[in-house]
Amino acid sequence: MIVFKNYLKVTRSFLSTIILYTLIFIAIAIMTTVSGSQQSQSFVTSQSSIALINHDQDTELIQTFQKYVQTHAQYVELEDSDDQLRDALFFRKVDYIMIIPKNFTDDFLNGKDIKIQTMEVPDSTSATYSKTLMNRFLNTAQLYLSAGISSHDLTHYIQDDLNIHTQVTMLNENHDGQISQARYFYNFSNYSLLAIIIVVISMVMISFCEDKIHRRHLISCVSYQSFNRQLLLGNVVVTLGIWLFYVMISFLLYQKAMCSIPGLLLVLNSFVFTIFVLIFSFFLTKLTHEREAISMISTVVSLGTSFIAGVFVPQEFLAPFVLNIAKLTPTYWFITGNNQIAQLSQYTMTDLFPVFMNMGIIVLFGIGFYFFTQFISRFQLKK
Amino acid sequence: MQIFIYQLKLLLRNKPMLFWTFAFPLILATFFNLAFSKLNSADSFDPIDVAVVIQKEDQSFQSLLDELSKENKDQLLNIQYVSVSKAQEMLKDKVITGYMLVDEELELVVNDNGISQTIVQSVMDTYLQTKQSMKNIASFNPQVMGQLIQHNIQQDFFQSQRISSLDVTVVYFYTLIGMTCMYGGFWGLRVSTNQEANLSRQGTRVQVSPISKIRIMLTGVIAAFLCQYCAMIILFAYLYYGLNIAFGDHSLYIFILMAIGSLLGIIIGQLIGTLLKCKENTKISILTSVSLFCSFLSGMMIVDLKYLIQEYVPILSYMNPVSLITDALYALYYYPTYERFFFNIALLIVMVFILGITSILISRRKKYDSL
Numbered sequence: 001m002i003v004f005k006n007y008l009k010v011t012r013s014f015l016s017t018i019i020l021y022t023l024i025f026i027a028i029a030i031m032t033t034v035s036g037s038q039q040s041q042s043f044v045t046s047q048s049s050i051a052l053i054n055h056d057q058d059t060e061l062i063q064t065f066q067k068y069v070q071t072h073a074q075y076v077e078l079e080d081s082d083d084q085l086r087d088a089l090f091f092r093k094v095d096y097i098m099i100i101p102k103n104f105t106d107d108f109l110n111g112k113d114i115k116i117q118t119m120e121v122p123d124s125t126s127a128t129y130s131k132t133l134m135n136r137f138l139n140t141a142q143l144y145l146s147a148g149i150s151s152h153d154l155t156h157y158i159q160d161d162l163n164i165h166t167q168v169t170m171l172n173e174n175h176d177g178q179i180s181q182a183r184y185f186y187n188f189s190n191y192s193l194l195a196i197i198i199v200v201i202s203m204v205m206i207s208f209c210e211d212k213i214h215r216r217h218l219i220s221c222v223s224y225q226s227f228n229r230q231l232l233l234g235n236v237v238v239t240l241g242i243w244l245f246y247v248m249i250s251f252l253l254y255q256k257a258m259c260s261i262p263g264l265l266l267v268l269n270s271f272v273f274t275i276f277v278l279i280f281s282f283f284l285t286k287l288t289h290e291r292e293a294i295s296m297i298s299t300v301v302s303l304g305t306s307f308i309a310g311v312f313v314p315q316e317f318l319a320p321f322v323l324n325i326a327k328l329t330p331t332y333w334f335i336t337g338n339n340q341i342a343q344l345s346q347y348t349m350t351d352l353f354p355v356f357m358n359m360g361i362i363v364l365f366g367i368g369f370y371f372f373t374q375f376i377s378r379f380q381l382k383k
Numbered sequence: 384m385q386i387f388i389y390q391l392k393l394l395l396r397n398k399p400m401l402f403w404t405f406a407f408p409l410i411l412a413t414f415f416n417l418a419f420s421k422l423n424s425a426d427s428f429d430p431i432d433v434a435v436v437i438q439k440e441d442q443s444f445q446s447l448l449d450e451l452s453k454e455n456k457d458q459l460l461n462i463q464y465v466s467v468s469k470a471q472e473m474l475k476d477k478v479i480t481g482y483m484l485v486d487e488e489l490e491l492v493v494n495d496n497g498i499s500q501t502i503v504q505s506v507m508d509t510y511l512q513t514k515q516s517m518k519n520i521a522s523f524n525p526q527v528m529g530q531l532i533q534h535n536i537q538q539d540f541f542q543s544q545r546i547s548s549l550d551v552t553v554v555y556f557y558t559l560i561g562m563t564c565m566y567g568g569f570w571g572l573r574v575s576t577n578q579e580a581n582l583s584r585q586g587t588r589v590q591v592s593p594i595s596k597i598r599i600m601l602t603g604v605i606a607a608f609l610c611q612y613c614a615m616i617i618l619f620a621y622l623y624y625g626l627n628i629a630f631g632d633h634s635l636y637i638f639i640l641m642a643i644g645s646l647l648g649i650i651i652g653q654l655i656g657t658l659l660k661c662k663e664n665t666k667i668s669i670l671t672s673v674s675l676f677c678s679f680l681s682g683m684m685i686v687d688l689k690y691l692i693q694e695y696v697p698i699l700s701y702m703n704p705v706s707l708i709t710d711a712l713y714a715l716y717y718y719p720t721y722e723r724f725f726f727n728i729a730l731l732i733v734m735v736f737i738l739g740i741t742s743i744l745i746s747r748r749k750k751y752d753s754l
Contacts, residue, residue: 010664013661013662013664013665013668014664014665014668016665016668016669016672017668017669017671017672020672020675020676021672021675023676024675024676024679024684027679028684028685031685031687031688045501045504046496046497046498046500046501047501048498083723086546086717086718087690087693088690089546089549090549090551090713090717091551091686091687091689091690092551092687093690098541114540115540115541115542116540116541116542117541117542117543117544118541118542118543118544119543119544119546120543120546121546121549122543122545122546122547122549123428124428125428125498125499125502126498128428128459128502129498129501129502129505131539131541132459132502132505132506132509133505134540134541135538135539135540135541136505136509136512138538138540139538139540140512140513140516142538143513143516143520144516144519144520147520147524148524149520149524157516157519160515161512161515161516161519162512164508164511164512164515165504165508165511166489166490166491166504166507166508166511167488167489167490167491168490168491168492168493168500168504169490169491169492169493170492170493170494170495171471171474171475171492171493171494191684195675199668199671203664203667203668207664288399290397290399290400290403291663291664291667292399292400292403292404292569292573292667293399293400293402293403295569295667295668295670295671296403296404296407296566297403298671299407299411299671299675300407300410300411300414303411303414303683303684304410304411304414306684307414307415307417307418308414308417308418312418312684312685313418313419317421318418318420318421319417319420319421322417322418322420322421325417
């Protein structure tokens with residue numbers, strides 16, 4: 001087992017890479033599960049984020065207005081500096097910024113035509129919504145004022161009226177919040193599994209393929225067959241080790257969801273995908289022996305597929321022709337499989353069929369690359 | 384000069400690496416562009432499809448709906464009147480966002496949470512709330528009701544400071560430029576391998592030759608810079624002309640920025656090469672992980688991260704070269720003034736200076752017992 005031991009030793013030099021990718025991965029997973037879609041059984045209004053910069057005095061009208069913003073939207077505190085406002089808007093930390101001019105309250109109460117300056121993403125849905133929402137407050141106020149109500153009573157009436165809401169019924173499909181979080185976790189694992197396994201497997205294999213080392217192996221007393229078998233064992237053990245590590249993290253994070261049928265299906269799906277990645281990494285070592293090239297290929301493959309197949313950008317936001325291109329990568333089928341699993345409500349054969357079909361397609365990709373590898377190595381041997 | 388040409392030849396002879404440094408950013412840029420082709424338009428508002436089920440006529444509500452679904456630029460809703468069963472079917476097929484039940488009370492039926500659903504709800508709320516306000520007014524001051532009818536309750540109190548250049552996806556491409564600069568480190572790494580006696584045959588030969596180490600190093604860095612800068616220019620041309628990414632109108636500044644960035648990347652690579660005593664495997668994986676991690680912190684995978692770090696741990700973004708490059712490009716694109724751009728540039732130059740000096744000092748001290 002000397003080759004196998006040596007294999008693990010070489011792998012150890014990649015520990016820093018593995019840890020770093022895992023850190024990135026966990027950070028992404030946690031960030032998206034925290035901010036990501038919170039599915040709930042009853043209807044929850046979406047709140048746009050609104051900031052209010054007041055250049056007027058702290059009048060009663062403005063206080064009520066502020067309170068209104070706080071109850072009907074996500075109130076964002078921002079510093080009154082152009083840099084801060086611009087940055088927040090660019091990164092969509094705020095959808096709508098209102099800058100109340102000096103003497104606004106007086107002018108407003110006297111019915112003068114006065115405008116509040118706003119900054120927003122032009123024509124965006126959330127800005128349109130915020131504008132309607134904020135106009136409603138001011139219009140109601142104006143309505144009462146023209147009916148001759150004093151500005152003092154105004155606040156009380158407005159608050160009462162604007163707290164009336166339409167009843168909303170939700171026709172529910174069965175959504176389990178945690179399973180969809182676990183789905184995000186597994187979707188993101190596409191990125192790190194690809195990146196880590198390609199780098200580790202390919203780089204280690206290249207170390208063994210270096211001419212001098214290869215020749216040294218050939219004259220050693222270890223038979224060629226056993227040598228290859230031990231290498232294969234090393235590959236499989238390392239790959240599955242990394243995979244198992246990720247599965248364990250998912251069980252730690254989403255205990256309840258992972259111990260159910262869809263959770264186990266997610267694990268199975270990622271297992272199939274991991275096997276594919278292993279075969280693909282093997283294929284790459286046949287393609288090139290340059291370490292720098294491998295490093296860049298792994299970045300291109302992992303980031304590229306993650307972007308076009310629905311990991312970083314959800315599939316529903318991708319243009320149809322992009323998805324068609326993505327169908328040429330196993331990542332697409334892996335992600336689609338995960339999404340289907342998360343939406344399963346029954347586990348009959350007909351429901352599960354598409355899930356298994358997706359796995360089947362990944363397996364086919366694996367077989368394809370396997371034969372490709374065989375073909376190339378045959379070709380190289382002849383040389 | 385002779386040494387410089389040899390250094391350049393050494394770098395250029397490595398065909399696969401040459402190919403990958405040039406092709407790698409282009410391929411990634413293409414992927415990004417594919418991913419964002421639809422996202423760019425996701426922000427814009429389209430009228431919401433809603434079905435209305437009338438069980439009891441409500442004239443004023445219906446006229447409000449008709450008003451909101453008029454085809455003009457402010458069109459909010461796109462409504463159709465149907466039966467309950469049809470509405471349920473449409474909701475299930477996701478043809479509509481939800482349907483309104485108009486009975487004694489108003490009711491909205493949806494099957495998901497979201498901003499569109501909320502807007503529909505808010506339309507209905509407005510109606511109910513205005514109705515309530517009118518009722519209140521009628522109760523204590525009935526005589527003004529007549530003139531209130533003429534009162535415009537759809538007045539707009541806001542004036543937008545039309546801000547342009549708000550396309551957040553450009554940041555992804557900016558991080559890509561930053562990352563490509565860092566990948567210049569691979570050239571730096573190569574250069575250090577080529578000139579350290581214990582790392583390569585060429586290095587041994589170079590070290591025994593009667594040439595000062597600073598000259599060897601400088602020629603190496605310049606050769607690497609030449610290769611890297613070509614790759615950067617090709618990437619920029621591709622982004623600008625091929626993919627039509629917006630960069631603001633100051634190409635000259637961008638070229639300066641890319642030059643400093645590339646230089647920094649190469650020096651970092653060289654530093655890793657000379658400083659760390661480990662296998663080439665490990666060096667490459669360290670370089671890759673460091674540049675990826677820096678890109679990650681500048682928002683390559685999740686763009687919000689750039690903002691969060693700037694907001695809560697700004698020191699992290701000042702130390703991160705990818706983030707500085709990204710931020711400089713962002714400042715050129717979005718800001719009307721140049722202060723922020725030059726601030727970033729200044730920090731980058733300071734980094735180049737410190738790391739460059741360190742690298743020179745380290746390789747100066749190196750002695751080999753036996754070659």
